[in-house]
Amino acid sequence: xxxxxxxxxxxxxxxxxxxxxxxxxxxxxxxxxxxxxxxxxxxxxxxxxxxxxxxxxxxxxxxxxxxxxxxxxxxxxxxxxxxxxxxxxxxxxxxxxxxxxxxxxxxxxxxxxxxxxxxxxxxxxxxxxxxxxxxxxxxxxxxxxxxxxxxxxxxxxxxxxxxxxxxxxxxxxxxxxxxxxxxxxxxxxxxxxxxxxxxxxxxxxxxxxxxxxxxxxxxxxxxxxxxxxxxxxxxxxxxxxxxxxxxxxxxxxxxxxxxxxxxxxxxxxxxxxxxxxxxxxxxxxxxxxxxxxxxxxxxxxxxxxxxxxxxxxxxxxxxxxxxxxxxxxxxxxxxxxxxxxx
Numbered sequence: 001x002x003x004x005x006x007x008x009x010x011x012x013x014x015x016x017x018x019x020x021x022x023x024x025x026x027x028x029x030x031x032x033x034x035x036x037x038x039x040x041x042x043x044x045x046x047x048x049x050x051x052x053x054x055x056x057x058x059x060x061x062x063x064x065x066x067x068x069x070x071x072x073x074x075x076x077x078x079x080x081x082x083x084x085x086x087x088x089x090x091x092x093x094x095x096x097x098x099x100x101x102x103x104x105x106x107x108x109x110x111x112x113x114x115x116x117x118x119x120x121x122x123x124x125x126x127x128x129x130x131x132x133x134x135x136x137x138x139x140x141x142x143x144x145x146x147x148x149x150x151x152x153x154x155x156x157x158x159x160x161x162x163x164x165x166x167x168x169x170x171x172x173x174x175x176x177x178x179x180x181x182x183x184x185x186x187x188x189x190x191x192x193x194x195x196x197x198x199x200x201x202x203x204x205x206x207x208x209x210x211x212x213x214x215x216x217x218x219x220x221x222x223x224x225x226x227x228x229x230x231x232x233x234x235x236x237x238x239x240x241x242x243x244x245x246x247x248x249x250x251x252x253x254x255x256x257x258x259x260x261x262x263x264x265x266x267x268x269x270x271x272x273x274x275x276x277x278x279x280x281x282x283x284x285x286x287x288x289x290x291x292x293x294x295x296x297x298x299x300x301x302x303x304x305x306x307x308x309x310x311x312x313x314x315x316x317x318x319x320x321x322x323x324x325x326x327x328x329x330x331x332x333x334x335x336x337x338x339x340x341x342x
Contacts, residue, residue: 024098034107039084101156114165150190157193171207
């Protein structure tokens, strides 16, 4: 109960209208919302999932079986008041007030879309690709999101699955699930643009070229650019479907006549950040800075930092954490902001 209460307050405090107003004031025209599928479960369903934490083996088998039952009985993602929908709706309102768009990014997919626990909330690596129930649940979630927002002009596009990595079956497995999700969304009459992510943290598109999908209109291709040596950026990767380098990113766009967008870039020094943005802007490629707010004792590559000694040990420290993450208590990383927005 304490953990649930903490994370509810975290979500309530971490991003508010004041944060979105501030992001808009810096000149950004969009916000990428990283979504956890768990927030679209009911409280009772989330309780079953959370039981896995205390018994990873028995609890996980029980959870998988429960997911299958809920899916078969059409008991998933039906309540219009689920927290995931409430968060999206609030963000849409805040962004509309600032003439900004929203991208819906399924950042933590059911079962886990890879082996990297930093970017997903996974109990076992790659379960999304290993058990059909997790793919069924992913499809059902996008079906419900699409039904709810198909006529929503404030949404720029959907990101189907963030950063698949080390996927068994590689691009072909990612392609097959992506095709299923595209079909579901288009069958709803939803004309939003759809961003696909390839293997290798959303950068490799072997077996995922635009001509492999049907329908293939309205697709956008993702690249995430971190720590690429500036001098190496124009030395093309031998694989034309590996697109995080500038040379490959531009060539993939031009050769396939498809939009590309850098959904994440940042986490580097200001010199690197500046030359990276100049390259992308000169090439006419949109980008999104990662990340907005992160703890540190000094300036970092986020736009804001959660300052001071950041207590994380024990329930007694949690009230301090919840206070420090509020917009009014966060500290602008002025040098990073100047670098990113000049």
